[in-house]
Amino acid sequence: xxxxxxxxxxxxxxxxxxxxxxxxxxxxxxxxxxxxxxxxxxxxxxxxxxxxxxxxxxx
Numbered sequence: 077x078x079x080x081x082x083x084x085x086x087x088x089x090x091x092x093x094x095x096x097x098x099x100x101x102x103x104x105x106x107x108x109x110x111x112x113x114x115x116x117x118x119x120x121x122x123x124x125x126x127x128x129x130x131x132x133x134x135x
Contacts, residue, residue, distance in 0.1 A: 081101070085094035116128075124132075
């Protein structure tokens, strides 16, 4: 077991074939993957500068 609490499932030859993670860690990884997917989808969208952003949302 490592410091983060994961456990490995091994086959009959001792090769790691799966991992068991704490649920909280798994959920955080899923959230991170989702966030990265959203960033990738929006990569080509036009951007605005910070000053323009502030002007739009100061109201």
